[in-house]
Amino acid sequence: MxxxxxxxxxxxxxxxxxxIAAIMPFVLSSYYVHILTLALVYxxxxxxxxxxxxxxxxxxxxxxxxxxIGSMFSAALLLKLGINMWLGLxxxxxxSGILGAVIAWIxxxxxxxxxxxxxxxxxxxxxxxxxxxxxxxxxxxSGLLLPKDTGNFLAFQFGGGHGAFWMMLGLAAIxxxxxxxxxxxxxxxxxxxxxxxxxxxxxxxxxxxxxxxTAMVISAMLASVVxxxxxxxxxxxxxxxxxxxxxxxEIVLFATVGGLGRAYGPALGxxxxxxLGEILRGKLGSTLPGLHYFIYGLVVISVILVTxxxxxxxxxxxxxxxxxxxxxxxx
Amino acid sequence: MTELYQALAQGLLIGATxxxxxxxxxxxxxxxxxxxxxxxxxxxxxxxxxxxxxxxFAMDPYVSIIITVPLMTAIGALVYIFLIxxxxxxxxxxxxxxxxxxxxxxxxxxxxxFGGEPARTPSFVESKLIILGDVVLRVxxxxxxxxxxxxAIGLYIMLRSTDFxxxxxxxxxxxxxxxxxxxxxxxVQVLTFALGIGILALAAALLLPGTPIQPTQxxxxxxxxxxxxxxxxxxxxxxxxxxxLIIGIAEAFGTIYLDGPIGLLLPYIIFVAIMLFxxxxxTWSSAR
Numbered sequence: 001m002x003x004x005x006x007x008x009x010x011x012x013x014x015x016x017x018x019x020i021a022a023i024m025p026f027v028l029s030s031y032y033v034h035i036l037t038l039a040l041v042y043x044x045x046x047x048x049x050x051x052x053x054x055x056x057x058x059x060x061x062x063x064x065x066x067x068x069i070g071s072m073f074s075a076a077l078l079l080k081l082g083i084n085m086w087l088g089l090x091x092x093x094x095x096s097g098i099l100g101a102v103i104a105w106i107x108x109x110x111x112x113x114x115x116x117x118x119x120x121x122x123x124x125x126x127x128x129x130x131x132x133x134x135x136x137x138x139x140x141x142s143g144l145l146l147p148k149d150t151g152n153f154l155a156f157q158f159g160g161g162h163g164a165f166w167m168m169l170g171l172a173a174i175x176x177x178x179x180x181x182x183x184x185x186x187x188x189x190x191x192x193x194x195x196x197x198x199x200x201x202x203x204x205x206x207x208x209x210x211x212x213x214t215a216m217v218i219s220a221m222l223a224s225v226v227x228x229x230x231x232x233x234x235x236x237x238x239x240x241x242x243x244x245x246x247x248x249x250e251i252v253l254f255a256t257v258g259g260l261g262r263a264y265g266p267a268l269g270x271x272x273x274x275x276l277g278e279i280l281r282g283k284l285g286s287t288l289p290g291l292h293y294f295i296y297g298l299v300v301i302s303v304i305l306v307t308x309x310x311x312x313x314x315x316x317x318x319x320x321x322x323x324x325x326x327x328x329x330x331x
Numbered sequence: 332m333t334e335l336y337q338a339l340a341q342g343l344l345i346g347a348t349x350x351x352x353x354x355x356x357x358x359x360x361x362x363x364x365x366x367x368x369x370x371x372x373x374x375x376x377x378x379x380x381x382x383x384x385x386x387x388f389a390m391d392p393y394v395s396i397i398i399t400v401p402l403m404t405a406i407g408a409l410v411y412i413f414l415i416x417x418x419x420x421x422x423x424x425x426x427x428x429x430x431x432x433x434x435x436x437x438x439x440x441x442x443x444x445f446g447g448e449p450a451r452t453p454s455f456v457e458s459k460l461i462i463l464g465d466v467v468l469r470v471x472x473x474x475x476x477x478x479x480x481x482x483a484i485g486l487y488i489m490l491r492s493t494d495f496x497x498x499x500x501x502x503x504x505x506x507x508x509x510x511x512x513x514x515x516x517x518x519v520q521v522l523t524f525a526l527g528i529g530i531l532a533l534a535a536a537l538l539l540p541g542t543p544i545q546p547t548q549x550x551x552x553x554x555x556x557x558x559x560x561x562x563x564x565x566x567x568x569x570x571x572x573x574x575x576l577i578i579g580i581a582e583a584f585g586t587i588y589l590d591g592p593i594g595l596l597l598p599y600i601i602f603v604a605i606m607l608f609x610x611x612x613x614t615w616s617s618a619r
Contacts, residue, residue, distance in 0.1 A: 059424055110607050115366060118427060119557050120606060126554050127599045134595070245550060249431050256428045289447060290439030290546070297439065300432030305417055308425050 004184040008177070021169055025162040031282075033161050039274040040168040041230050045247075046254040046266030047175035048222035051182060053252060054261035056215050057195030059114070061248050062103055062121035065128040066096040066220040068243030070227025075144045075237040076137055085156030089228040093221045100220030104213045125245040132239045144237040156232055164233040171229055172267070175222055179263040182218070191215055192261070253300045259310030268312050273299065333465040338587045339580065340463075344472040346579020350572040351479040351534050352552070353559035354486060355527030361503040361566035363520040364423070365415055368430040371552030372437035373528055377403055377535025378544045379441050382452045392454050392536040393474075399532040407528025411521050434549060442546040454540035471540035478537055482530070483572055490568070499523055503566065558602045577601065 008014055025033050045067065052060050073095070074088030083091070103124065107117050133141045151159030158167050182188045190211045193201040202208050231237050241247065251266075254273055259265025276299075277292035284291050307314040356370050367373075377399055384395040414433065418426050459470035490496035501509040502519045510516050559578050563571030578598050585597030 057424070059427060106607065114424060116561070116606065118424075119561055120603060122554060123558065123599045123602055126551070127596050130595045130599075249435070252428065253432060253435070288443050290442035293435045294439040294443065297432045297435030297437075301414060301429055301436065304425055304429045304432065305414070308418075308421055 035278045040172040042270035043172040043267045044175040044226040050266045051219040055191040062124045064248045066223040067227035070224030071231035071242045074228045093224045096220040096224035097217045100216040104216035108209045259312030265312040338583045342580030342583030344476040346576035347476045347479040350575025355530040359527045362523040369434035372549035375549040377532040392539045403532035404525045404529035408525035411524035449543040449545045475537035
């Protein structure tokens with residue numbers, strides 16, 4: 001079962017893609033590097049969400065909490081208490097993990113259906129954004145401004161554009177690899193069993209609580225770490241961006257467009273939609289604010305109507321047809 | 332004591348309108364199993380339509396419902412036919428994601444047309460107050476309360492004793508059997524969805540006077556509506572109105588008695604607590 005993971009690790013295509021991505025900052029202008037960095041942030045976030053939302057089939061809308069803890073809380077620790085951001089990253093990730101475990105436990109203990117889970121996590125997300133906007137320690141409604149990035153690695157600084165890009169590339173690669181690893185491990189099979197039929201999974205002896213908590217904790221901690229890195233890149237901890245339920249909705253939509261529950265699906269969705277949105281915003285943002293979200297919405301609606309499983313399975317089908325009938329039968 | 336009466340009165344008044352918002356969603360869920368996550372953005376759409384009519388013709392929100400209600404009902408029917416009906420039979424969660432996408436489209440469509448600044452729509456009753464003893468009540472809220480309850484009762488009578496109401500209840504109880512009895516299930520589903528959105532146009536006009544509006548408010552209305560619907564046990568008529576009153580009162584108590592963020596959190600805390608200990612909502616005592 002794990003063969004697939006090691007094959008991916010040894011795959012020249014993987015490393016080739018990474019190397020090509022890594023030399024992008026030398027080729028592209030800083031504007032496009034910025035767009036790619038943002039795309040990588042969302043690749044990482046959508047991939048980490050995929051562990052819970054795609055593989056275990058639980059549409060969690062609470063991920064803005066984990067991103068918010070990773071960003072706002074670690075920023076507050078640095079600015080208000082002088083705690084090094086590396087330590088802040090670890091503290092935030094641990095808190096996110098604990099919170100994730102609590103949410104997963106509530107879900108299991110009270111036997112929430114799919115819909116109730118969506119609603120309860122959305123209620124948690126709204127509560128989180130109200131708390132942050134009303135609590136001065138976390139910057140309140142005006143947010144927090146981090147010190148300038150001077151490239152001091154020990155202080156969690158990466159030296160602006162290029163450094164931030166490479167760090168995000170590394171994080172995004174880790175998140176995607178974690179997806180590949182989980183999908184090909186027993187955990188991945190248990191999660192998919194739980195997604196497809198929770199009662200049957202329980203009946204054949206799958207420890208549902210344990211695997212739900214494991215998936216949620218991994219997902220929450222990854223999202224929190226990405227949140228810390230994202231806020232360092234942004235320099236400004238904006239509560240309306242980082243802990244608003246809208247960021248979760250965006251992630252969910254990217255993952256849906258790419259292909260839920262697939263290792264590369266969420267990454268594909270984010271890589272297609274984020275640059276599209278950013279370029280639209282750059283070109284028309286001043287005259288038509290909101291246009292990129294409008295287009296995201298339209299893309300999502302059309303993708304769901306045309307190919308409900310997402311773009312990745314569609315591309316695979318087209319690829320198989322193009323390669324000819326010899327391999328068309330391959331799953 | 333004055334504060335207590337004031338909080339209770341405010342909560343009851345706003346709660347009735349929350350109940351009305353939620354009735355539309357509950358009806359739709361009962362008939363086609365769809366939970367519309369763009370509900371709040373349709374409320375926004377209704378409010379901004381009123382704003383547009385005011386800016387163009389100086390029309391009072393209470394008058395503009397003559398235009399907004401039929402328009403929104405038609406939009407609701409089209410959305411159901413072209414977007415939601417193709418998804419019936421797919422996974423339930425795909426509809427959730429589709430309506431989340433629709434919510435982005437609506438919210439940002441409004442943003443593109445009207446801009447992001449908070450706006451007000453004046454109405455002739457906007458600043459009128461009624462003072463009962465020590466309790467101060469705003470007239471628009473009283474109007475909203477009365478109309479919401481009248482509409483809820485009207486809907487209840489419609490469901491009880493008209494053919495359309497009976498066919499809605501039949502589809503809700505057993506769509507298959509209803510089809511066998513000669514009810515056009517597809518038509519009932521479209522009409523219910525359209526009715527649900529049409530009610531929102533009315534509720535929007537009721538909420539509008541004295542409330543600043545902005546395009547991003549939709550999600551918060553969606554969340555409030557969902558809280559109420561779930562509290563009410565999804566499809567139970569009386570439960571939903573009761574849920575609306577509870578959330579309204581929780582909100583009023585939270586803002587009057589508690590300082591800062593904790594006050595705003597109160598409705599959510601009550602919601603989570605009720606959900607955890609009464610997972611079927613407030614209808615645990617009813618037979619269904």
